Amino acid sequence: MNTAVILTKEEFLQHWLGHRVLTRRTIEKFPEKDLFEFSIGGMRSFAQLVMELISIAEPGLRGIVERSEEGYVHDLGLSTKEALLSRWDADTPKIIELYNRIPEEDFHKEHNLFGEYKFPIYSNLLYFVDNEIHHRAQGFVYLRALGIEPPFFWDR
Template sequence: MSNIEAYVQQWLSHRKVVHQMLEEVNSEQLQFKPWENGMSFSQLVQHITNAMGMFATTVKNGTYTPGAKSQEFRSVAELQAKVAADTEQTEAILRSLTAEDLERPIEFFGHTLPGSVLLQNAKDHEIHHKGQLFIYLRLLGIEKVPFFVSRG
């Protein structure tokens, strides 16, 4: 990955869909779990945003940096504000990455990967969990779902 701007734009095209998904749920649906031991809708959204922040910070620091913990939200508006803040913060970290950051090998859960590969894994991780959110929306009876990627 030589162009961080292209990466950021691709990542944002997926993150914008998470923001759009939050427009389709109500506050009572935030605690929905498809199964007893699964993450709630709110927890899964936070897992997506917290993980991407963790990956970006890890690449910036050159060493594993734990992400934020999930919080309890009572309203969609509160969760939307958290996701917006996380997105803004992660975007700033990503835009600050240098070529050296992207090339530097990083130890990550038993693997040594260049920062650029770790970021690709991060985007894949976000896309994977975003797909799960689509299933959550359908299980909640929501028929109007956004397209899987935002081009606007």
């Protein structure tokens, strides 16, 4: 295995935090009612998608740090935009603190995320970000369908 560093642990964290800023801006763009009720093609509302992201990020990291295989709970019962944003903001420092507790030597160790997804930790972490980009992009389409300009993709 070649061991030159293409991406440092801190760079990956900053990459993720940048995406979290953009996702927060996306939540903010939704009118309260549409955040919870609007959907396309039978998909979940953007609030439900965001609750999935919330139920993965901090709990998933906590599982990695504590080597816990506890399952996830996507239905968080957050029922206002303010509650979603507050939870988003409260989780960010926890995410930073937990992430910083993962030793770099552990990134290639396997972790059975939520008791279901057994992959190396680096792969778990890439999934957190991929899944956030994926669902946020769906929120972008909802916003366009509602006639609302989404945030700028580079605005992180």
